Amino acid sequence: MSEEKLLTVRDVSIQLGVSEKDVLDLAESGAVPAYKVGGVYLRFKKEQVDEYGKKHHDLRQKSEQRQASTPGDRLRDFFYFNDFYILAAVLIILLGYLVYRGF
Known part of the structure; x- marks a missing residue:
């Protein structure tokens, strides 16, 4: 009796190269069962998930573009x-x- 291993939200986010929030949005919209x-x-x-990834391979590129930031943004985030x-x-x-000093 072989049980099928189901993937978690984190597993899917790593596999698709998107954030966990994006995975939840995809599941909520029904794009990924x-x-x-x-x-x-x-x-x-x-x-x-594999089938969805093949159909929407440009999703990873959009996610990477959104995460791109300047050094100033990273510094601002650090101080924030x-x-x-x-x-x-x-x-x-x-x-x-x-x-x-012995104040």
Whole structure:
């Protein structure tokens, strides 16, 4: 008795070269047939994903174009996501300096 292995959202996103959100959007629109296991977990049949990938090979190119960013965008994202840690490090260094000097 051989059981067919179903793919997860992450597996499909890697196989198609798109984001997990794009995979969920494709499943929601019905472009890629999806199955719910236990009413909660979304799974896909490998054959159906392969078939979709062959028909829509340009999907990966669109995803790569959308993810392309400039160094300025990456720097802005870095400070946006790490601003708290940078501020905390500066404050710790400042307090350490003040304690060391004997404020």
